[in-house]
Amino acid sequence: MTRLFTPIQLRGVTARNxxxxxxxxxARADEQGVAQMWHAVHYGSRAVGGVGLLLMEDTAISEAGRLNQHSLGMYDDAHVAALRHIVEFCRGQGACVGAQLGHAGPKAWSKTEGQGPLRPVSPSGRLFAEGWVLPSVLTVEEIASVLDQWRAAARRAVxxxxxxxxxxxxxxxxxxxxLSPLTNARDDAYGRDRTRLLFESVAAVREVIPLEMPVFVRLSVEDLVxxxxxxxxxxxxxxxxxEAGVDALDLSWxxxxxxxxPLTLEERRNATRRVREAARLPVVAVGLVESAQGAEAILGEGTADIVAIGRLLLRNPYWALDAAEALAGDLPLAVTSPYGIGAR
Ligand SMILES: Cc1cc2nc3c(=O)[nH]c(=O)nc-3n(C[C@H](O)[C@H](O)[C@H](O)COP(=O)(O)O)c2cc1C
Structure with a gap:
């Protein structure tokens, strides 16, 4: 058995690889943030293609947190039905399906003047870049509303x-x-402890989801600024x-x-391993994988417990099936032939 195809259990969920x-x-939801046929085909084919965990795209917890006018939303009950349909189909194909919940903050849709329905929000009103809209500064009351949005979005994900x-x-x-000292210059509790919003957001999510449901956190390990x-x-x-009840760290930059x-692959790999040692939690390696053998090596050397595959899966929905063949000479067919023709 290869490491890549060894199942992994997180709380009540076991992924097949x-x-x-x-x-x-x-960026293919309708203007209200509702999932479309695109999402069913896009995610459905990767589930048929054998991925163990299928983490769907950034899905906004509020309208002000959308990245663009075609971002998926989880801020209205009307978002649930279409997503549920897709999730159930993908799970039926053997994948464990995750929702990435997010709030784009200062990088939200209204980033340039004249775009988007709402002004972007931020910790301290720092402009992201030349030509972008100056974001407003969240008050403590508004932060409490954002935490309510995390709760409501997590309930909808359930x-x-x-x-x-x-x-x-x-x-x-x-x-x-x-989190970043570059963008958070607050002098209140959210500035004295820049991690406070993260912990409160995780707690808000944990509060409303079942105990057996894992929570991942995607972090930028370094700002690189x-x-x-x-x-x-x-x-x-x-x-x-x-300690806050997070089950896996998904490590990006x-x-x-x-x-x-700049950041070399070697630096990413070393940093991922060091965070894993510090966390004593399962870690997802991101942006490190170029081949099935490379993925197997990352797991083998103890850098990570799960490998995230991005662009390779955009090119080839069946990347996981090909990886099974490359590593184990095993080519499972996504579909069983009624003519008794098995795998090659
Ligand atoms: C088209 C595209 C959209 C992306 N959208 C998101 C996103 O919604 N959320 C996120 O955390 N990362 C996003 N990313 C980053 C990927 O999840 C991944 O971390 C990155 O592509 C590096 O992995 P790779 O080298 O395997 O592609 C996106 C990347 C691409 C190419």
Missing amino acids: RIMMSPMSQ AASYDFVEVHAGHGYLINAF PGGWTLADTQRLAGRLR GGIGPTQG
Whole structure:
């Protein structure tokens, strides 16, 4: 048995293998944020294609948190039915399906003047980049409303029958903007402890979902901008997230500003391993995989427990089936032939 195809259990959920479809925004919801046929075909084919965990794209907890006018939403009960249909189909194909819940904060849809229905929000009103709209500063009362939105969105994810949820705390979005010293200059409790919004958001989600449902957190391990959030900050945070009831860390990079420093694959791999050691939690390696053998090596060397596959799965929905053949000479067919023709 290869490591990649060894099942993994997180709380009450067991994934058939350690390949996770990385969340990738499709920008194909309707203007109200409702999932379309596109999503059914896109996610359905990756589930048929054998991924163990299928983490659907960034799905907004509020209208103000949408990335663009075609982002998926989880901020209205009207979003649930279409998502549930897709989730149940994908689970029927053997995948564990996750909702990535997010709030784009200062990077929301209204990013440039004249776009979007709502002004973007942020910890301290810092402009993301030249030409973007100056975001408003969230008051403590408004933060309490955002926490209610996390609760309501997580409840809807349960209603849509997802197997797990992920709190998006990376890529310069709202929670990341609170974490980073570059974007959070508040002098209240949310500035004295820049991790506070993250922990309150995780607690809000945990509060309303079943005990057996895993919670993942996607972090930007480093801002890759001088004076920003660092690997040491992520290492310090990691164990505290375990204590807060988080079940896996999904480790990405950057996004706090329009430009960022370089990062080699080797540096990403080493940093992922160090966060895993600090967290003592399952970790998802992101952006490190170029082949099935590479994925197997990342698991074998103890860098991570799950590998996220992004663009390779955009090119080939059946990447997991091909990986099974590459690693084990086993080519399962997605469909059983009525003519008794088995795998090659
Ligand atoms: C089209 C596209 C959309 C993406 N959307 C999201 C998203 O919604 N949420 C997120 O956390 N990351 C998003 N990402 C980042 C991917 O999840 C992944 O981390 C990145 O592509 C690196 O992995 P890869 O090298 O396997 O593609 C997106 C990437 C792509 C290419």
